[in-house]
Amino acid sequence: MKLVWSPEMAAKAFMDTVKSCELHQGSSVTELISAMAAGWNAKLIVETLCRGGVITTSIGLVVASTHTCGRHVCIVPDEDSRTEYVAAMEKSGMSPEVVVGEPEMVVKELDFIDFLVVDSRKNDFVRILKAAKFGGRGAVVVCKNANSRAADFRLRSLFDDGGSRQIVRSVFLPVGNGLDIAHVAAVESGSGSDKVKNKRWIKRVDRQSGEEFLIRK
Template sequence: MKLVWSPEIAAKAFTDTVKSCELLEGSSVAELISAMAAGWNAKLIVETWSHGGITTTSIGLSVASMHTCGKHVCIAPDEDSKAEYIGAMKKAGMSPEVIVGEPEEAVKGMVIDFLVVDSGKNNLGRIIKEAKFGDRGAVVVCKNATLKTEDFQLGSLFDGGSRRIVRSVFLPVGKGLDIAHVAAGEIGSGSGIVKKSRWIREVDKQSGEEFVIRKYNVL
């Protein structure tokens, strides 16, 4: 099965997130991620969060889960972070499930459709290694991507592994979003073998923003 994009649900989640995050810092990122999660009809949405983090993205993910009739789970590193997160989300009228622990351990046993991690605070490579994605494929979003080394790309975590990336893109929104679409199935399991990849750079003529997309050729 493949992920099927629903523009109607994405638009509704975007609009509702705008209303929920009005006048809150970082809402532009929240609205975009909410629309993506809803548009992909994600049933299990997982995010990482720690003390001092911005909760607008979390609000957006909760909004998305409501539109997809899915589940939103937050992984917090300790009890203090959990309490802070729950308090902030209650003010927004939302109550996602919160798990305390290291993300790379907490994701074990979950079948994730949409994963959001913070590159500035999490060991992204270990989380990706332990995460299990559904047979529809999945979307992985890395926040604060500009805090990573210049030559790092989210798609590189999958190079040579059992799973392949259909495409990945860096968006200059907030402190940078690195986004990857993980293909359904595994390499060699009948879904194709990656032969080579190439980077494509495009510039939005109206906004001037530059988009970098990695395209893979498969058999």
């Protein structure tokens, strides 16, 4: 399977997020992220949040998850953060799913993440991205508060290392404090140079003459 974009779903999530965030200023980032999560039909949406962080992104992601019939999980560092976050979300009429713990450890327990949002200002965001377990169709990664100069290099250095995940496309958007976005595709097991070598030639035998032919794939 692969990520398939649905403009209709994205538009619906965008409009619903606008309505939900109409009392919040500077929510353009929220609306964009919500539309992306819904447009990609994300079934497991995960974000990390520090204490006192802006919750509008969470509101948008919850809206997106309702459109995709998916699950939204917010990872917070401690119980005080959880209490503060839940109270703020409930004030907006939402009941979030919250997990308390070190984000790097929590994402290891979450399988098939489709959409991951992290804060690139935090020192642990690289470890979080490396530990995240994406599904067979890959995932969309969003880094908030990104630096445009290091954006593309930073993400490609994390994923395009000959491992099981590769970046299909990445972009930096000067929205809010900067968004670094990448579509990370899952590479099939055994892919790479060895797989190419093994499948480069296919042997065929002529049943009548018994001759063998090597056909390049």
